[in-house]
Amino acid sequence: MTTVTGSGLDVAGLDVDLDRTPVVRSVSCAVAPGGWLALIGPNGAGKSTLLRAIAGLLPHRGTVHVDGTDVTRLRTRDRARLIAYVPQTPVLPPDMTVRDYVLLGRTPHLGYLANPGEHDRRAAAKTLGALDLGHYADRRLAALSGGERQRAALARALAQEPRLLLLDEPTSALDLGHQQHVLDLVDELRGSRRLTVVTTLHDLTTAAQYADRLVLLDGGRVVASGTPAEVITQDVIARVYAARVSVTTDTDGRPVVTPLRGSRA
Ligand SMILES: Nc1ncnc2c1ncn2[C@@H]1O[C@H](COP(=O)(O)OP(=O)(O)OP(=O)(O)O)[C@@H](O)[C@H]1O
């Protein structure tokens, strides 16, 4: 097993083809342990494809190291101890209860054929509470709202206690309060557990508030990377997104993006 030191995540020279179409090209990026990287870019830029490749779910060229381990070579189960991934549109088993679903997150930590133990049940219950789902533990997943389902998928990923958390648009179905709560929770875990985080986020102001580094993808390639203030500028957003925005700065020096409507006909 190849090891490199220093990074929570190290991606080098990643290429992904889907149905022989190049979708991700020559992507390299590194995130320090406990760091938060946000992938941004317009629809079709390759953000979800890149996340799926990092999660080991797509064939690719190039290397992916997590805490120094070359994860491409790991078996699925060993990879699942290191990496948790929540897709943009999670598909959940409708008849399973929320509690059992979140407990599935513990599977990579169990011995073969072993049942979840006390520690696993406690980890699942704690995560359910943290995501404000304690009252729904015995509900079937089909009987949750869209935002509650999204929180259940996040709860399963957190119960997995990974080293690297990959979240694809984790707040797309959440109300403002739950958005902040979920992002604050993830932020706290990177402090307390040195959890390394990679998210895609369409809301650029939110991405700038939570991530310490941004990678802007366009046409499958990295077109800008750096701190939020380095990447999010009016010119770059106008060029890459074909959007009218004003970019101001909050009291922490982070960019705030305000969309501007066009002139009325
Ligand atoms: N099987 C496939 N064959 C060819 N191209 C594909 C295939 N699946 C997806 N694509 C294309 O790959 C590109 C990248 O898709 P991806 O889902 O990674 O984009 P994204 O940046 O996550 O976009 P969004 O912001 O809409 O979620 C898109 O143009 C998409 O149409």
Ligand SMILES: [Mg+2]
């Ligand atoms: Mg996507």
